[in-house]
Amino acid sequence: MVKPEGALTWKDIEIGFMVTEPGSASQYRTGDWRSQKPIFDLEKCIKCGLCYIYCPEGCIRQNAEEDFEADMYYCKGCGICARECPKDVITMVEEEE
Amino acid sequence: MTTKMGIEVSVAIGEAVKLANADVVAAYPITPQTHIVEHLAELVADGELEAVYMPVESEHSAMSACLGTAAVGARTFTATAGQGLELMHEVLYVASSMRLPIVMAVANRALSSPISIWGDHSDAMAVRDTGWIQIFGENGQEVIDNVLCAFRIAEDRRVLLPVMVHLDAFHLTHMVEPITFPEKSKVDQFIPPNEYPLPLDPNKPVTMGGFGPPPIYSEVKWAQEVNLRAAKEVILQVWQEFGDTFGRYYSPVEGYRSEGSRVLLLTMGSFSETAMAAIDKMKSEGKDVGLIKLRLWRPFPFDEIRQAVKDAEVLIVLDRAISFGGPGGPVCSEIKSALYQQERKPKVIGFVGGLGGRDISVAGFEEIVSRGIEISETGSSQEFEIFGVRE
Ligand code: SF4
Ligand code: SF4
Numbered sequence: 001m002v003k004p005e006g007a008l009t010w011k012d013i014e015i016g017f018m019v020t021e022p023g024s025a026s027q028y029r030t031g032d033w034r035s036q037k038p039i040f041d042l043e044k045c046i047k048c049g050l051c052y053i054y055c056p057e058g059c060i061r062q063n064a065e066e067d068f069e070a071d072m073y074y075c076k077g078c079g080i081c082a083r084e085c086p087k088d089v090i091t092m093v094e095e096e097e
Numbered sequence: 098m099t100t101k102m103g104i105e106v107s108v109a110i111g112e113a114v115k116l117a118n119a120d121v122v123a124a125y126p127i128t129p130q131t132h133i134v135e136h137l138a139e140l141v142a143d144g145e146l147e148a149v150y151m152p153v154e155s156e157h158s159a160m161s162a163c164l165g166t167a168a169v170g171a172r173t174f175t176a177t178a179g180q181g182l183e184l185m186h187e188v189l190y191v192a193s194s195m196r197l198p199i200v201m202a203v204a205n206r207a208l209s210s211p212i213s214i215w216g217d218h219s220d221a222m223a224v225r226d227t228g229w230i231q232i233f234g235e236n237g238q239e240v241i242d243n244v245l246c247a248f249r250i251a252e253d254r255r256v257l258l259p260v261m262v263h264l265d266a267f268h269l270t271h272m273v274e275p276i277t278f279p280e281k282s283k284v285d286q287f288i289p290p291n292e293y294p295l296p297l298d299p300n301k302p303v304t305m306g307g308f309g310p311p312p313i314y315s316e317v318k319w320a321q322e323v324n325l326r327a328a329k330e331v332i333l334q335v336w337q338e339f340g341d342t343f344g345r346y347y348s349p350v351e352g353y354r355s356e357g358s359r360v361l362l363l364t365m366g367s368f369s370e371t372a373m374a375a376i377d378k379m380k381s382e383g384k385d386v387g388l389i390k391l392r393l394w395r396p397f398p399f400d401e402i403r404q405a406v407k408d409a410e411v412l413i414v415l416d417r418a419i420s421f422g423g424p425g426g427p428v429c430s431e432i433k434s435a436l437y438q439q440e441r442k443p444k445v446i447g448f449v450g451g452l453g454g455r456d457i458s459v460a461g462f463e464e465i466v467s468r469g470i471e472i473s474e475t476g477s478s479q480e481f482e483i484f485g486v487r488e
Contacts, residue, residue, distance in 0.1 A: 016196035
């Protein structure tokens with residue numbers, strides 16, 4: 001996207017509000033919706049990968065150390081990962097303002 | 098070669114769609130639109146029209162199919178009426194918002210209940226806010242000409258909007274009228290191939306009908322509104338060019354013996370024909386009354402209406418639909434709002450009549466005019482009066 005949505009004027013709108021740049025949804029910061037964030041207590045993690053499978057944003061990955069972590073650009077704070085983790089690794093905590 | 102023949106208007110629409118080289122017809126049959134799509138199905142089956150005919154399971158599906166075919170850049174036609182138009186309702190908004198140039202003939206039919214297959218404008222009025230261009234035909238020739246113009250208008254790069262061509266149930270759909278069909282080669286020139294600017298194409302992907310959160314939705318809607326209003330200029334150009342090419346000229350608002358008349362009657366659709374006969378009779382009796390015919394309903398021709406009625410003292414508007422619990426007829430209330438801020442304006446008197454296929458004769462129009470003049474002098478406690486209802 002050339003401009004973020006909040007900066008587009010009505011004259012910038014493409015015909016029928018079409019999106020002409022493939023994959024531009026990846027620029028959409030769903031992290032803005034979050035009011036709680038997942039905190040991982042990795043000591044308890046058995047690396048089963050259920051959090052990765054259940055995350056509706058697909059934003060949980062294993063990092064270089066093979067630890068599971070959520071990408072805060074996309075994590076919308078739904079808490080599904082915390083609910084599904086069999087080892088209570090993940091706790092949802094309030095986002096600070 | 099130009100051909101003139103006596104032909105049922107619905108069948109003639111099929112012929113016009115063939116002349117326009119439609120690529121796709123997706124439709125669900127409903128009285129009184131049936132003959133239009135039946136004829137198109139025949140033309141496709143007989144190989145006379147090289148197009149895809151998609152028989153679908155409902156009008157909602159018909160319009161949804163049209164979205165898809167228009168989105169790949171296919172010239173798309175459909176037709177419906179009454180309940181069918183209502184079943185399409187939510188998809189109509191999608192078609193205009195996604196800027197898809199679909200042409201649809203609407204055989205204006207009353208809405209249930211009670212079930213009525215006959216004509217009025219309730220269906221057309223219920224979709225007036227869906228963002229489509231809406232053109233009303235007065236006779237078969239107008240409908241045919243406007244089906245041709247509709248493809249040109251819809252597909253124009255400056256417009257890219259869907260167009261409804263309205264024709265009254267039975268009074269037009271099932272009439273055999275003398276219709277002049279223009280020469281095929283001239284139609285081909287008049288309606289160039291459809292070059293939709295951003296078609297669905299795997300090699301150049303686009304997303305249509307995406308997500309519009311609060312920071313952008315208003316901008317998108319305003320762009321749509323500006324676009325529909327600006328379409329009027331293109332409609333005027335297309336009508337001018339059509340006239341220069343084929344000899345029949347159209348305008349958003351047309352006067353019939355209206356010049357200098359103290360009293361004006363305003364009608365839309367097929368009733369204008371009877372109203373003209375009534376005006377002739379009243380004129381011959383020395384009555385100072387003329388007729389205004391409204392052809393373009395969306396975008397609403399504010400300037401043209403103001404210009405057409407500004408010198409009259411009384412304007413009597415006949416609607417063929419009720420806005421229940423509201424100001425009466427939609428046409429009348431929109432004309433009132435168009436005139437409200439004007440310094441010079443006639444008194445506007447609203448009538449609703451011709452519901453569910455009820456005829457209004459020449460004598461009926463005379464009655465409407467004399468009652469309208471009476472109300473303009475004495476006033477009325479009602480927002481509007483209904484014509485011809487038995488007490
Ligand atoms: S809170 Fe929801 S969005 Fe965020 S990482 Fe967990 S499952 Fe994914
Ligand atoms: S679900 Fe829990 S235990 Fe399994 S990988 Fe994710 S954090 Fe570790």
